[in-house]
Amino acid sequence: MKKIELLAPAGDLERLKTAVRYGADAVYVGGKQFSLRSRASNFDLEDIQKGVEFAKKHGANVHVTVNMLPHEDDLDGLKEYLIALEQAGVTAIIAASPAIIKCAKTYAPKLEVHVSTQHSITNSAAANFWEQQGADRIVLARELTMEQIKQTQMHTKLPIEVFIHGGMCISYSGRCMLSNHMTMRDANRGGCAQSCRWKYRLYKDNTPIHDEQDLFSMSSKDLMAARMIPDLIDANVASLKIEGRMKSTYYIATLVHTYRMLIDECYENGRILDKRMEWYCMELAKAENRPTGPGFYLGAPKAKDHLYGVNGAGVTGEFIAYVLDYDEKTKLATWEVRNRFQKGDEAEILAPHKEVRSFIINDIFDENRLLIDVANQPMRIVKVHTDVPMEQHAMIRKKMEKDRFDIY
Ligand code: SF4
Structure with missing residues (x-):
């Protein structure tokens, strides 16, 4: 049986490399043409080519979103673009039109x-219709329960891709006119302004129905489907997709690292013990501080699955350094600072394909080899003395209090 694919997003080359290093089987990127979120994409054809070369070297594939709904004058150059993607070694396009x-x-x-x-x-x-049109895979709507996913896969030969993590639309994905209506930015042509997450005043008969500070938004909790992975593997689903091409390198690393380990453990041991699953869920919650829920997997979301009044994730500040090097002889690690930390902080090492390790931050030296108590300038290079070896490209994060998490 073919192992299920872990498919991660990447907004630029650095994030593509991170996703591949941390264990993604495939990465999807948006080009500068014919893609939703094209404004946010940093991938021109040259970068796509570089991304494919890097991915292939590590046994991974690159998919490119070509998913806008083009109007007549958007079609210019499409044929040449698709030929160029094929020549670059791209494995698949994700298309709607x-x-x-x-x-x-x-x-x-x-x-x-x-x-x-x-x-x-x-x-x-619907899946079989697309098979007749020559499709090689379908990405299912997010609005399906686990049972409906199983039934769909059971009755089609087409490989199925499902979302397991990330933002949800409050309307059927791609069938939303809110952004068009509010801002003239077309969600189906790459311009969604996320108007559902704005804060609104509600009135009844010209009278506000809530306090001024208690504004209303329609944002859903993000999807987090770690608990569904064993069943999705059993259901023979082909690919597990993480949403979020605009997310940070740290976010991508945390999610890919965790889902990689979870998937591998499912294949090795069959089911996952409850305690171990709690650990995976906790790890995923460290990616950012936006609350998560099961989406539609357990049935239609209820009031508790929405965030009335909260419109986005805050920066957690827990990703404190990127590991450039570790010298076994001197026991000195070279770090690029990302957020403030100080001597005595308890930290964790997040490294590709390794269990998370904890340690206490010891002596910190600046670029002149002088001892400092606090590192607080982003991108500054420091050295940290530690007996705990750490790999190049590992990420260091502060240990977080358990009560910071909102896990369903
Ligand atoms: S406005 Fe909200 S619901 Fe509509 S497409 Fe954008 S994210 Fe989805």
Whole structure:
């Protein structure tokens, strides 16, 4: 049986490399053309080529989102772009428009076509329709329960990709006109302004129905489906997708590291013990401080699965340094500072394919080898004395209090 794929997002080359190093089987990126969130994308064709080379060297694949719904004058250059992606060694495109799918099948046949979640595919009949159109995979709508995912996979030969982590739309993904209405920014052409997460005043008959400070927003809790992974593997799903091309390197590393270990443990041991699953959930919660829930996996979300009045994640500040080097002889680690830390802080090492290790931060030296008590300038290079060896590209984070987490 083919092992399930862990598919991670990347907003630029640095995040692509992080996702691959931390264990993603495939990474999806948005090009500067024909992609939703094209404004946020840093991948021109040259970077896509570099990303593919790096990924292939590590046994991973690159998928490119070509998922805008183009209007007539958006189609210029599409054929040439798809041919260039094929020549760059891209494995698959994620597409929603039949025009783009047809063009890829005709002019770049080596590219797999994965039908985007923008199509809201919610059943096997829809999946089979796309198989007839030449699709190689479908990305299911987020709005399905575990049982519906199982039934869909059971009745189609097409490989299925499902979301396991990240932001949720309050309307069916891709079927939202809120952003268009409020800002003239088209969510289906890459411009969503996340108007659902703005704060609104509610009135009834011209009278406000809540306090001034208690404004209303329609934001959903983020999806976190760690507890579903064993069942998704049993259901023969092909790919587990993390959402968030705009997220930070630390966020990507934390999620990919955790889901990689969780998936591998499922294959090694069958089921995951409850205590171990709690640990995985706790690890995932360290990525950022936005509350999470099970999305639609256990049924339609209820009031408790929404964030009325909260519109975004705060910066946690717990990612404190990036490891550039560790010298076994001198026991000195070279770090690039990201957030404030000081001597005596309890910290953790997050390294690709390794269990998380804790240690106490000892002596810190500045670039002149002078002892300092506090490191608080981002991107400054410091040396830290520690007996705990650490790998290049590992991330150091402060140990967090358990009560900081909101885990369902
Ligand atoms: S406004 Fe909100 S619900 Fe609509 S597409 Fe954007 S994120 Fe989704």
